[in-house]
Amino acid sequence: MKNDFLYVEISNNIAGLIRNEVLKAGDRLPSVRMLCQEHGISMNTAKRIFLELEAQSLIESKPQSGYFVSRLLHRKPALPGVSKPLRTNGKEPDELIRKVYGSMRKGEVTFLSVGVLAKELLPIAKLNKELMHATRQLTGSGTEYESVPGNENLRRLVAARSIGWGGSLRENDLITTAGGMNALSFCMMALGKPGDTIAMESPCYPGSLQLAVSLGLKVLELPTHPTTGIEVDALKKVINKIDLCLLVPNFNTPLGSLMPEENKKEVVTLLAKHGIPLIEDDIYGDLYFSGQRPKCCKSFDKEGNVLLCSSFSKTLAPGYRVGWVAPGKYKHQILKLKWVHAISSSTVNNEAVANFLKSGRYDSHLRKLRLTLQQNYQYAVDAIAEYFPADTRISRPQGGLAAWVEFNKKVNTADLFDRAIKQKIGISPGRMYTLQNQFENCMRLSIGLYWTDELRQKLKTLGGIVSRM
Amino acid sequence: MKNDFLYVEISNNIAGLIRNEVLKAGDRLPSVRMLCQEHGISMNTAKRIFLELEAQSLIESKPQSGYFVSRLLHRKPALPGVSKPLRTNGKEPDELIRKVYGSMRKGEVTFLSVGVLAKELLPIAKLNKELMHATRQLTGSGTEYESVPGNENLRRLVAARSIGWGGSLRENDLITTAGGMNALSFCMMALGKPGDTIAMESPCYPGSLQLAVSLGLKVLELPTHPTTGIEVDALKKVINKIDLCLLVPNFNTPLGSLMPEENKKEVVTLLAKHGIPLIEDDIYGDLYFSGQRPKCCKSFDKEGNVLLCSSFSKTLAPGYRVGWVAPGKYKHQILKLKWVHAISSSTVNNEAVANFLKSGRYDSHLRKLRLTLQQNYQYAVDAIAEYFPADTRISRPQGGLAAWVEFNKKVNTADLFDRAIKQKIGISPGRMYTLQNQFENCMRLSIGLYWTDELRQKLKTLGGIVSRM
Numbered sequence: 025m026k027n028d029f030l031y032v033e034i035s036n037n038i039a040g041l042i043r044n045e046v047l048k049a050g051d052r053l054p055s056v057r058m059l060c061q062e063h064g065i066s067m068n069t070a071k072r073i074f075l076e077l078e079a080q081s082l083i084e085s086k087p088q089s090g091y092f093v094s095r096l097l098h099r100k101p102a103l104p105g106v107s108k109p110l111r112t113n114g115k116e117p118d119e120l121i122r123k124v125y126g127s128m129r130k131g132e133v134t135f136l137s138v139g140v141l142a143k144e145l146l147p148i149a150k151l152n153k154e155l156m157h158a159t160r161q162l163t164g165s166g167t168e169y170e171s172v173p174g175n176e177n178l179r180r181l182v183a184a185r186s187i188g189w190g191g192s193l194r195e196n197d198l199i200t201t202a203g204g205m206n207a208l209s210f211c212m213m214a215l216g217k218p219g220d221t222i223a224m225e226s227p228c229y230p231g232s233l234q235l236a237v238s239l240g241l242k243v244l245e246l247p248t249h250p251t252t253g254i255e256v257d258a259l260k261k262v263i264n265k266i267d268l269c270l271l272v273p274n275f276n277t278p279l280g281s282l283m284p285e286e287n288k289k290e291v292v293t294l295l296a297k298h299g300i301p302l303i304e305d306d307i308y309g310d311l312y313f314s315g316q317r318p319k320c321c322k323s324f325d326k327e328g329n330v331l332l333c334s335s336f337s338k339t340l341a342p343g344y345r346v347g348w349v350a351p352g353k354y355k356h357q358i359l360k361l362k363w364v365h366a367i368s369s370s371t372v373n374n375e376a377v378a379n380f381l382k383s384g385r386y387d388s389h390l391r392k393l394r395l396t397l398q399q400n401y402q403y404a405v406d407a408i409a410e411y412f413p414a415d416t417r418i419s420r421p422q423g424g425l426a427a428w429v430e431f432n433k434k435v436n437t438a439d440l441f442d443r444a445i446k447q448k449i450g451i452s453p454g455r456m457y458t459l460q461n462q463f464e465n466c467m468r469l470s471i472g473l474y475w476t477d478e479l480r481q482k483l484k485t486l487g488g489i490v491s492r493m
Numbered sequence: 494m495k496n497d498f499l500y501v502e503i504s505n506n507i508a509g510l511i512r513n514e515v516l517k518a519g520d521r522l523p524s525v526r527m528l529c530q531e532h533g534i535s536m537n538t539a540k541r542i543f544l545e546l547e548a549q550s551l552i553e554s555k556p557q558s559g560y561f562v563s564r565l566l567h568r569k570p571a572l573p574g575v576s577k578p579l580r581t582n583g584k585e586p587d588e589l590i591r592k593v594y595g596s597m598r599k600g601e602v603t604f605l606s607v608g609v610l611a612k613e614l615l616p617i618a619k620l621n622k623e624l625m626h627a628t629r630q631l632t633g634s635g636t637e638y639e640s641v642p643g644n645e646n647l648r649r650l651v652a653a654r655s656i657g658w659g660g661s662l663r664e665n666d667l668i669t670t671a672g673g674m675n676a677l678s679f680c681m682m683a684l685g686k687p688g689d690t691i692a693m694e695s696p697c698y699p700g701s702l703q704l705a706v707s708l709g710l711k712v713l714e715l716p717t718h719p720t721t722g723i724e725v726d727a728l729k730k731v732i733n734k735i736d737l738c739l740l741v742p743n744f745n746t747p748l749g750s751l752m753p754e755e756n757k758k759e760v761v762t763l764l765a766k767h768g769i770p771l772i773e774d775d776i777y778g779d780l781y782f783s784g785q786r787p788k789c790c791k792s793f794d795k796e797g798n799v800l801l802c803s804s805f806s807k808t809l810a811p812g813y814r815v816g817w818v819a820p821g822k823y824k825h826q827i828l829k830l831k832w833v834h835a836i837s838s839s840t841v842n843n844e845a846v847a848n849f850l851k852s853g854r855y856d857s858h859l860r861k862l863r864l865t866l867q868q869n870y871q872y873a874v875d876a877i878a879e880y881f882p883a884d885t886r887i888s889r890p891q892g893g894l895a896a897w898v899e900f901n902k903k904v905n906t907a908d909l910f911d912r913a914i915k916q917k918i919g920i921s922p923g924r925m926y927t928l929q930n931q932f933e934n935c936m937r938l939s940i941g942l943y944w945t946d947e948l949r950q951k952l953k954t955l956g957g958i959v960s961r962m
Binding site: 125129140143146148151152155156159162163164165166167168169170172202203205206209218231234235238340341342343344345360361363364365366367368369370371372373 | 594609612615617620621624625628631632633634635636637638639640641671672674675678687700703704707809810811812813814829830832833834835836837838839840841842
């Protein structure tokens with residue numbers, strides 16, 4: 025209680041200082057430790073205060089430097105709130121999803137929420153060369169099956185990259201899959217049985233929700249902070265009710281949240297203690313905007329309880345269907361599933377991606393891509409600030425391909441979809457990202473688009489439609 | 494009873510005439526109709542008599558011409574008997590399968606039972622060209638996802654080919670899959686729930702057995718004739734015990750049997766009447782040795798109850814993972830499964846195969862291939878006759894990639910595997926093709942190998958090992 029009271033008081037005090045410009049844009053705030061000492065509060069309370077101020081867009085953090093008064097104070101839209109998922113028996117947003125995806129096939133529509141990179145951002149010419157190269161390298165030009173675990177070169181190179189996220193994988197820890205969804209599918213099939221409960225972020229990727237439902241799993245959506253991912257305390261509360269957990273700790277879609285390392289560690293320990301396998305989807309991990317490659321939950325996994333899944337669909341070529349899983353102690357089950365459901369991945373594509381990694385081109389591609397994505401995010405924020413109602417909020421991804429936009433409660437984004445599509449603009453309504461009746465005033469915005477003036481105009485048009493709602 | 498007695502008598506009479514050379518090699522036998530009139534027996538009994546004589550290798554059929562005394566009378570090994578699958582609670586031959594497949598990775602072993610075509614029989618240079626062509630044709634060079642149903646060109650061309658087997662598919666009836674197993678996997682997942690019973694041929698493809706078991710299905714193995722496939726009467730007897738049926742009516746592996754059209758028709762009607770979906774695996778249908786392309790069960794499907802699956806893995810390029818399913822009235826379920834488990838097939842590979850079909854090269858490739866396969870089968874039969882014990886039997890495929898070899902009961906093919914592998918020869922023991930404790934004296938022989946003198950020598954060596962057992 026004392027802490028709660030102090031929390032509000034200190035938080036309001038600092039906010040007042042900023043709003044009254046006693047603290048000016050760019051000013052440094054006291055460190056977490058100093059705040060503790062000054063007010064006699066716990067580290068957790070001090071952190072909570074900073075997160076709250078950041079959520080109000082009053083301050084911003086700089087890695088390794090601390091917190092500063094936001095430079096975009098008067099332009100930066102606020103952060104959406106922490107999700108408080110409902111526990112009703114919601115239904116799958118099947119019809120909505122069909123409608124939205126159906127519209128993507130219409131060439132003339134500009135889709136502001138595509139889940140993959142625009143082709144202009146892909147190294148297509150180089151990939152074509154690697155494809156040709158692969159046909160020359162492979163026995164039978166890649167007409168033959170691979171071994172069941174998959175392309176050895178690719179597995180070795182992916183394993184070598186694990187050092188980058190604090191892992192220590194070896195070639196034999198990995199099994200290739202036909203894209204990331206195929207990896208998630210094998211993991212859920214191996215570990216969940218109908219009636220089991222799987223915990224996930226909320227909002228989260230529709231494909232994962234649908235996959236779980238199609239396998240007869242019950243989905244428990246966890247309260248999720250737009251910046252720091254799932255609330256660990258919320259997971260603790262339901263730990264005895266779940267059988268399985270799927271998280272996208274690094275820049276998940278649609279929020280773009282990034283779990284802090286201590287949260288990852290805590291979640292891994294908690295789940296291992298309760299014997300609950302963690303499926304970790306890291307498809308966006310390589311797409312950090314700046315600083316260092318974030319660690320994975322797998323980095324803290326001592327017991328082989330984390331099944332790390334990823335793919336090259338979000339960084340290179342979705343159409344190649346090249347993904348992988350490091351299934352820890354569940355390797356035997358996943359191998360068996362791959363054998364009976366797929367036999368082999370696509371031989372040529374896997375070799376081409378392996379060659380691309382080996383040549384060092386993947387890293388230079390990523391370096392360029394990260395800058396573009398960061399820039400795209402800034403463009404999107406600017407457009408939201410300029411063209412959308414003042415109470416529009418947007419999440420603050422530090423990587424990945426998506427941001428989450430929250431409108432005034434009066435704006436129903438399923439209606440917005442219908443109105444926007446008439447102007448040849450496609451959006452992804454928030455209701456798609458949950459099984460519950462929530463997020464009706466939200467939408468996902470892609471930051472993997474190829475930014476042009478035309479695109480900005482489309483966002484302006486969309487902002488106009490929202491304003492009139 | 495009368496028929497049973499007559500059947501044995503007439504059959505023995507004709508066999509005697511042949512053995513005593515009253516009827517000589519190449520002589521024409523009376524037609525089925527004449528036999529009926531002559532002895533006052535039914536058409537079915539007459540057919541049974543000819544099949545029995547054929548099984549004893551005393552006569553052979555020529556398409557559209559009738560039956561003749563076998564020209565290979567003193568060389569052609571006898572036909573294996575109709576399988577009488579056990580109904581015990583057999584277990585999966587997991588260990589054996591692991592051992593056998595494990596040995597395939599060792600380069601120096603000559604594997605006499607590979608399930609795919611030797612690379613020398615594939616049009617590799619042309620496929621490489623089509624792959625390059627596809628990267629030039631496709632938006633984003635094939636880095637993008639396909640639509641969920643899959644490549645439109647491919648679906649249109651596959652649909653057009655359906656006329657060849659008496660079908661009338663349209664593009665929209667088809668969904669592409671990552672190879673044939675992926676198609677079977679979606680079908681079984683859509684239609685079977687744990688505890689359900691699925692009927693299959695016996696012996697049958699290990700992958701299908703394992704797939705069913707991995708989904709919690711119980712497998713009921715049906716008595717299967719080496720030439721004409723499952724015994725329809727046996728299916729009738731268990732019709733109330735099964736929930737699902739998977740058949741490979743055209744040149745299945747390992748028997749190479751071909752269901753007569755009337756049997757296909759009867760089975761389709763029977764299953765539809767009982768509301769039991771039929772998954773039809775037609776991956777070998779294009780590989781008929783001579784005469785006409787056999788029809789599919791799907792050709793007789795009026796109610797959309799047949800899910801026809803196939804792929805280009807047995808004719809073109811297993812490593813491309815290009816397959817498809819025509820799911821009839823279950824289209825919606827299969828589309829959903831593809832969406833949640835896979836999203837998309839491999840874009841470039843599907844376009845390359847579509848181009849290959851469109852150019853007419855697929856048909857000319859098949860024409861050449863069929864002759865080779867037929868020749869290979871004859872080589873294999875000759876080798877068996879020459880190098881193996883006289884009581885060795887071999888099935889008589891009229892197409893496909895496999896023949897079934899049955900040894901004297903004393904020859905255990907799991908032991909044979911261990912002995913042969915020391916001579917760098919790999920075989921597939923019969924126990925792999927069933928979940929029951931049977932077929933221990935059988936093995937599958939591939940006829941998709943590239944025939945060389947070295948290969949003949951390997952068969953000679955293997956024959957020697959068998960003789961010493």
